Amino acid sequence: MTEEYDLIAIGSGGAGLSAAITAAEAGKKVVILERLRVVGGASNFAKGLFAAQSHIQKQEGVDIDPDKVFLQHMEYTSYLTNARLVRAIIDKSADTIQWLDDRGTEFLGVPPLYPYAPRTWHTTKLEGRGITKGLQKHCEKLGVPIHFQIRAKKLIIEGGKVAGLICDDKEGNTVTYRSKTVVIGSGGFANDFDMMRKYTKCGEPTVQMAFGQVGKEGDGVKMAWEAGAAEEGVSVIQRGLAGVMKKKEVLKEAPKKSQFDKHITAILKQPTFWVNANGERFFNESEFSFAHIGNAMSKQPYQILFNMFDDDYRKFMETEGIQVGLGVFAPTGTKIPNVVEAIQSSIDRDEAWVCNTLEELCEKTGQNLEVLKASMDEYNDSCDKGHDALFAKSSEFMKPFRKAPFYAIKGHPTHVGSLGGIKINHKCEVIKKSSKTFLDVIPGLYAAGNVAGGMYSESYDASHTLGLTLAFAYNSGRIAGETAVAYVNKK
Template identity: 35%
Template sequence: MNPETLDTQIAVVGAGAAGLAAAVAAAENAADVILLEKRSSPGGNAARAEGLLAAESPVQKRFKIDAQRDVIFRIAMDHAHWKLDPRIVRTFVDRSADTIQWLEDKGVVFSRVPHYYPNQRIRTWHLLSRGGIELVEILVKNGQDLGVRMLKETTAKRLLTDGKGNITGVMADTQEGEFKITAKSVIIATGGYAGNKELLKKYCPQYNENMFCGGLPYTGDGLLMAIEAGAATEGLGLIQFSGHAVPGAPVDLVAVADELNTVWVNKKGERFTDEATSYHRFESINAVIRQPDSFCYTLFDERIKQNIIEKGIIKGVGTVIPPRTKLTGLGKALELEADKGNVRIAGSWDEIAKWIGIKPAVLKATIDEYNAFCDDGYDRLFAKDRRYLDALRTPPYYALRCYPRFLSTIGGIKINHRMEVLDNNDNPIPGLYAAGVDTGGWETDTYNAILSGTTFAFSVNSGRIAAENAARYMMGE
């Protein structure tokens, strides 16, 4: 049975990257902490993340990696055309090295800081030896040791105020009903609204229902609670896209969907981008999104398929499928998806054209033109790197119907660099803090892959910073 009321000093909502960091940091600052988690286990998307960004970290120093704070700060701001809050970005970047040390001191092992893509300007992506789950497990254990009370399967529903605008706690809900948690301050870290179609349609002009979420389908609870309590919003509408793929297909097909030497056509059978941009950036998905109905077909032939099986994929998928991995199960995976109707395997391009629903002559013209570019070693349309120009002439031919895939949303609650939640007059709402991807002002319209690991890192760092400031507020400072 639920208690009628629980009392604490700092209530943290959401036990993912930001919430776990906040709960531990708050407890380290001598606060009594209750951590609410909606799901049956903690971790959220953080449990599946791979690595986090830092500047001038002890790990980068050990590996002799040049990653200066000023350079990283400038890249972040320039990428966003200075549409971010520079104090938030600066505070985050400046704190990032200390956070790596903080995590190492707790036992997190950073195995590598690799390039996310070849010739990446700066190496920021601190990979955990066992992935994000390592950080989650260590912070959960640390929290337990410090006395953090974690309430699982407990959903924060609504913020409590004293009528004068001060936050006084949060209403929680379990299968047994609602109860009150009184607190001096509340830190919101609920991971965004990637599973709330209504909010996606309302806030994200790019969104359509063909897009699919590869992360957890969060409902925007933190954002809605904060708005209800008078918070302003900032940076709403950013979706963290991670490429295009056949929805629900196995990861081998995710890797093939935006492989560099494949050809992408829209529903009219036209090529529309340099497919090899997917090597460097998440920008390649922007080209797909602006096509009719925001989807595309990935085309390749038997020779490319065999090369992927025998010599390995060129690009891969993060650390899940590293470059040059031989996808020996690819043939079977393609056949299974063909049975489901998402993939077409055919002896001629005419058959593929009919499946797409276009005139065979149109697709033939697209393929003939592309093959001629390959023969010339020069893509006259989009200047694709000649290393990835491979003519498609060996049947059978393959077509994958692919839709934009996203991990999460970013943005929403307006904060300042102390992670205080701001009202519509830009004044902090006393006792209210937010962290992680629920917040806005630190990333803009296209997720910045140049600074790999930004979202995970911002979440952990902003959680820590929010907790430290909440602890100061608690002490009356």
Template identity: 35%
Template sequence: MKEYKAEIGVIAAGPSGLSAAVQAAQMGAKVVVVEKAAAVGGAANMGMGILAVGSHYQKAQMIDISVEKAFNMFMDYTHYNVDARLIKRYFSQSAETVLWLEDMGVEFEGAFRYFPKSEATWHIVKTDTGIGPRAASFMNRALYQKALELGVTVLLEHPARKILKEDGKITGILAVGPDGEEVQVSCPAVIVCTGGAGANKKMIQELTGLEHGKEVYNFAIPGLTGDGLTMAWEAGADRMPVRIEMACDLGGGEATTSGVTNIMKQPNLLVNRDGKRVMNEDFMQNATYLSNVANHQKDKTCFSIVDSSIVKYYIKNGVDVTSLVTPDPDVSDFYEGIGMLQKNGSSNYFVADTIEELAEKAGIDGENLKQTIDDYNYFCDSRDYEFFKDPKYLRPLFKAPYYAAAVHPGGYGTVGGVRINENCEACDRFFKPVPGLYCAGADSCNIYDDSYMFLLPGNSMGYAVNTGRIAGMSAVGYVRSGRISRQEKTEEL
């Protein structure tokens, strides 16, 4: 067995693990990171940036957002079903975290909204190709380089197998090297940062009751299999609910052009299998709201419906609503995408020459759908008496062909599972810290209750980086205080 000695052991090298390692190393600690993949960054390499509140970018852009405002928004949104002390610490630190990242070479484009109704808290990482997906990989690369500069040992292709514990205290990590040899990291403090269980279909069904690929369509990043959750629970951490970080899925993951997805996500008619409307479609731009709506329908499915006149309008004038993920209003490749879907025998996108035919193909109640469209077309000539939709989004459906796309619950992966306090100490069922055990990022992300907070975008990655830093600070404090936690000190006094 190969052995490494350290003060802090970190499990996984995503943004929370890298941030924890860098923070601890900056404070003078000897740190070893074990990562199961052959590269760092994890699922966050697909992301774009972090939440920050009160940053110098927001001040320069005259964006009126403060820690007080963001905190009150967040707590109101979650009905105080989350840890207020953790939220306050996270938000209060977030602006300084931007400076912390900039000190290691990370650049930001500025502060942005995700969609029009959200706040401009999303700090997009600057790349050499402009704003777009995978921007955060530049941040992860900078964190990794900083960790190496500070002397952090990063063991790639070393999946952790167990958190070691003696006499009630953490003593290390047992991992396996790429050659199959067992590797032990002997350390008095361990930080779990493994990113949840988004790729573990069995665990998702057991813990959430949702069947991946049928009832929920979340990103299944290879390697995110819930290992850290299991290890933390076995080491004494209390179990918290594990949830899917909801953000709707359009089309069951079927490949198509951006024009198709962009048009079918516009605030047009949305119905369930009964052919009835289910929301004010203005709010479709909030992917969490839309996912929640779909989750409460028969077969957990809704349908976005447009006709050829709406499609032609969008192709000529551009779409109504854009976001930083779909910023281009040009949807001229719509017909190309629809043709590709039809050729591939799509089971989520439907085209028909009549409303009745569309209903039959999609599995929607035909009589109800026809009545719903008649009512909706009347609203387009007057006002929406059913759900009070903004008139600028009211466009009648009258010209064939008609198009429908299935909308399902979706998400970015799992969040939550390990109980922590505002110091990111993993706590047992009696709310007492497990001596030497810490958790950051998705594994500890119990802050959304039942709905992801899309109104303050950048939350997932902002939470990961900031809780990573907090865990690093707390772990160093624990080790330097003679391996006695604050709770134990209090009890002794």
């Protein structure tokens, strides 16, 4: 007879690992199914997670008021989110930092990522991988097996309750797992372009660079919907910084590979003089939220921007350092030893330019010379006056674009995954499509992390709650594990 588990976690990212460990520590029989050959999913690539009132913040004298964070988040999302879920995540967040600390994570601190942002972003040694490796070791200690190269495909529902899963193994054979509960932690649908086109507002997915996304074909979301789950938050993506492209054929094929080089990425992030493909300014460059930059870019021709600076700003970055840090990679004030050298690989690929005249620059970038000149005159005038009457850019970042040679780097839209799809309540139970309340759930089914909706409305803004998506994965995973344990104990 097939053995029966108490809990199956689909996916070994933050959500799946924490659900599985929570249940195993409560004495339950648990297995993790992972589609890939390695543990961690996108959770390996994240740099830090949100918490309010953690022991790390207390050590650093940082006081984050959970009420304030909650109210800010609810206001930002226009109360279109699930307030009880949001509150449950914020309230558990400090305990989760301790929980991870006790299970092998080495925290480094809570550095500021953006100017003006509250210090909620807990960074770790080896980044996200440091957390998942620690938890993988902990699974070994607890005897929780991780079955690799198993792709969960369909839920088994018997008598209206979860009874297991049908999966494919690496040879494509069907494998059946029996279990009283299933926690879906399969991390969204960033690699399913049909879903991205149909549900999200990302724009054409082939012009987006998706960082850290492999094998995210929406399996978890699809199987939950097929089993009768309600839909929530399926349109949201987690936008990243504008990125530099490794390949030239940007608009032709799915540009999976982008270049992450800390210096050029840091330069691209600087609040210089940003214009669109036409040469028009379109944005307040001192707005640092990735979501807001990405949203604004998505409305521009080809969804691209040109980050432009002049020779004085080049010198400034070399001698004074960057004005806006790139997290732990290049903190604010980092001096770029040689800007031309830093952007040389992009110059070689026709993705960045150094030109002595605007005419030459426009010839190379394809911008309209008249439009660019007008944008430049208006911008320089604002710099001289110390007030940006167009977009109210913060005056500390108003540096003119005047002295040749002129530098331009093309920035492409990026994202790090879809956020949402399955409707859950604050206990991470999956709500039925037919339900009129938060109580009518599919018994034995839970969702956590990027597959679950209810946390975000239009966009995910990282500036007030830095690290919230990774924190959501670990906190909702723990909550899903606890709720599943209570369900198994009652049976």
